[in-house]
Amino acid sequence: MVFSRRPRQLREPFAYASKLGFRLFFLATLVFLYAPIILLMVFSFNDSKRNIVWRGFTTKYYVKAWENTGLVEAFINSLLIAVVSTIVSIVLGTLLALLLWRFRFRGKTLIEALSALPIVMPEICVGIALLVFFNRIGWPNDLPWPMNLSKIILAHITFTFPFVMLVLRARLVGFNPELEQAARDLGASQRQALFHILIPYLRPGLVAGGLLALTLSLDDFVITFFTAGPDSVTFPIKIYSLLRRGISPDINAASTVLILLTLLLAGVGVWWQTRMQKTTLYTANRPAVQ
Amino acid sequence: MLETPQETFQARPGLFLVSAVPPLLWLALLFFLPLFLIWGYSFGEKRGLIDIEVVWTLQNYADALDPVYVKIFFRTLFYTALTTAICLIIGFPVALVVAFADERWKPFLLLLIVLPFWTNLLIRTFALMRILGRKGTINGILEKLHGSLDAALQFLGFAGLGTFQAVPMLFNHFGVVFGLVYVALPFMVLPLYAALERLDKSHLEASLDLGAGQIRTFLFVIVPMTATGIVSGLIITFIPTLGSFLTPDLLGGPDSAMIATIIARQFGDANHWPFGSAIAWLLVYVTFFLLALQAVFTARRESRLRQAGERATGQEHGAAA
Structure with a gap:
């Protein structure tokens, strides 16, 4: 009995996920993906300049990174750029998603293809194109503090809002237009129908798209590198210039802070989305009564 | 799949313009125009330190x-x-x-x-x-292994492995x-x-x-x-x-x-x-x-x-x- 059951089980369910070899391979891939990042975070607390041997726990490199005013300024710049460009991206992305979902017009397929182009275009090409563009129109280089980040913000909005648009279009596929119609029949104005029916339905998409835009903006190096002026430094640009001079432990500390920040954002995103999906299931997404 | 509303420009001109103009204008000005500009420059000639003339x-x-x-x-x-x-x-x-x-x-x-x-x-x-x-994690581990292997070999009476050479990665x-x-x-x-x-x-x-x-x-x-x-x-x-x-x-x-x-x-x-x-x-x-x-x-x-x-x-x- 025992012998006759085993071979059939192995053949039938095609269970790749439960085969030892596949599991080990998957685990090895995770080690490959995570070990460098985890080691970086762990060794940011190491009391030694060398990064292999553990010499005891310290937070002195965090203090050192904090006292590095250039690094802190760059961090604040990055956050400001990310927040402003995310807000504008959400507005532009929502408008574009609504346009492509709601309307039928000539050249729609072309507009759809063109508006996804910033996502696939090589970053280096977008970066130098914007460099040449800002140079050509004579955008001033010596503006006072928050305004000197304007070029970077404009550039970030350009490559983030198509992502927001894609996330929202995926969400709109599941929206039942009869709901909006019902609201109108019950006496809601177009504005009310938009703000009380459609926008609440879109909220998980808005949060997901916004977090994506925020991360993409915080993350960007190449396009920022070409649009930043000499005195507008972002966090990745600062890290890059420090790295060119050699690896030092305070870069570990600063990097760890940013990793934890993005992990927090991703965590909030996942948590919020599962929560929203649960609640919207009973409000906007309910199928119309036949 | 749910149907999407297929409204035309004539049905809701206001909404159409509000949702079409800002994003499309943005794309045109800050994405396509810059790319078009460097497309032109690629047929250009350098005339001075910063002067470029498009001469095809x-x-x-x-x-x-x-x-x-x-x-x-x-x-x-x-x-x-x-x-x-x-x-x-x-x-x-x-x-x-x-x-x-x-x-x-x-x-x-x-x-x-x-x-x-x-x-x-x-x-x-x-x-x-x-x-x-060269002084990274992988080479650190390899150096340790090399050291232990070297000690073991010498203990057994063989010739040592010599000094450790970092693997260039x-x-x-x-x-x-x-x-x-x-x-x-x-x-x-x-x-x-x-x-x-x-x-x-x-x-x-x-x-x-x-x-x-x-x-x-x-x-x-x-x-x-x-x-x-x-x-x-x-x-x-x-x-x-x-x-x-x-x-x-x-x-x-x-x-x-x-x-x-x-x-x-x-x-x-x-x-x-x-x-x-x-x-x-x-x-x-x-x-x-x-x-x-x-x-x-x-x-x-x-x-x-x-x-x-x-x-x-x-x-x-x-x-x-």
């Missing part, structure tokens, strides 16, 4: 055929092809595990693959520098390809997973029941049925890798320059904007070509599948009559 010359494109640059193009192509191939070899088993995992675990496993993608690219590259360097071709694979792997896994997820598992059971082995089922059932996903994965990995700038810059040595390195140099030290614009547009053309290739492949496959479906239903009707 092809000289910049001809300059790109210089053996120095052709060598870099081929190197870029080689790096990218190798990276894509390695990603496919690693990515397929990984995608299989996720796609065939228990439903409860799937979102979690997928999240594990995608999460590094949310970490800053520069920080990930820096993390690799710490691992691969950074600032060379190995470092660049390692970094490119590290960055691009999630790009490959996601489309493969999506294709495997859609796969009708009863076909696999049928193949096994009819006597094909696991390997034959993989090669003649899984691979052809997920071909669209494989092609998407290859192209989605290939395009960003082709335009990589940071990875060769930080992990490569003096002979690891890629296309983006040349472009960046023309806008930095070399200060030759028309030539840089020409190379950038060569990269854009290659990107367009690859996207078109993917679109054609997907369309042809879908039409073939539809034909096969129609034939099958036609035969059913014939049998019924």
Whole structure:
């Protein structure tokens, strides 16, 4: 009995996920993906300049990174750029998603293809194109503090809002237009129908798209590198210039802070989305009564 | 699927304009106009330190055929092809595990693959520098192993291994390809997973029941049925890798320059904007070509599948009559 059951089980369910070899391979891939990042975070607390041997726990490199005013300024710049460009991206992305979902017009397929182009275009090409563009129109280089980040913000909005648009279009596929119609029949104005029916339905998409835009903006190096002026430094640009001079432990500390920040954002995103999906299931997404 | 409202401009002109003008104007001004501008510059000539005149010359494109640059193009192509191939070899088993995992675990496993993608690219590259360097983690471990092995051999009376030589893994071709694979792997896994997820598992059971082995089922059932996903994965990995700038810059040595390195140099030290614009547009053309290739492949496959479906239903009707 025992012998006759085993071979059939192995053949039938095609269970790749439960085969030892596949599991080990998957685990090895995770080690490959995570070990460098985890080691970086762990060794940011190491009391030694060398990064292999553990010499005891310290937070002195965090203090050192904090006292590095250039690094802190760059961090604040990055956050400001990310927040402003995310807000504008959400507005532009929502408008574009609504346009492509709601309307039928000539050249729609072309507009759809063109508006996804910033996502696939090589970053280096977008970066130098914007460099040449800002140079050509004579955008001033010596503006006072928050305004000197304007070029970077404009550039970030350009490559983030198509992502927001894609996330929202995926969400709109599941929206039942009869709901909006019902609201109108019950006496809601177009504005009310938009703000009380459609926008609440879109909220998980808005949060997901916004977090994506925020991360993409915080993350960007190449396009920022070409649009930043000499005195507008972002966090990745600062890290890059420090790295060119050699690896030092305070870069570990600063990097760890940013990793934890993005992990927090991703965590909030996942948590919020599962929560929203649960609640919207009973409000906007309910199928119309036949 | 739910129907989408198909309103026309005439029905809601106000809403149409409000939702169309800002985003499309933004794209036109800050994306297409700049790209068009460097397209013009690529036919231009340098007249002074910063003066450029568009004279519709092809000289910049001809300059790109210089053996120095052709060598870099081929190197870029080689790096990218190798990276894509390695990603496919690693990515397929990984995608299989996720796609065939228990439903409860799937979102979690997928999240594990995608999460590094949310970490800053520069920080990930820096993390690799710490691992691969002469005094990095891997060489540290190797040095320890070397030391213990050396001591053991000497204890047993053999000649020692001599002093430890660090394995060069950074600032060379190995470092660049390692970094490119590290960055691009999630790009490959996601489309493969999506294709495997859609796969009708009863076909696999049928193949096994009819006597094909696991390997034959993989090669003649899984691979052809997920071909669209494989092609998407290859192209989605290939395009960003082709335009990589940071990875060769930080992990490569003096002979690891890629296309983006040349472009960046023309806008930095070399200060030759028309030539840089020409190379950038060569990269854009290659990107367009690859996207078109993917679109054609997907369309042809879908039409073939539809034909096969129609034939099958036609035969059913014939049998019924």
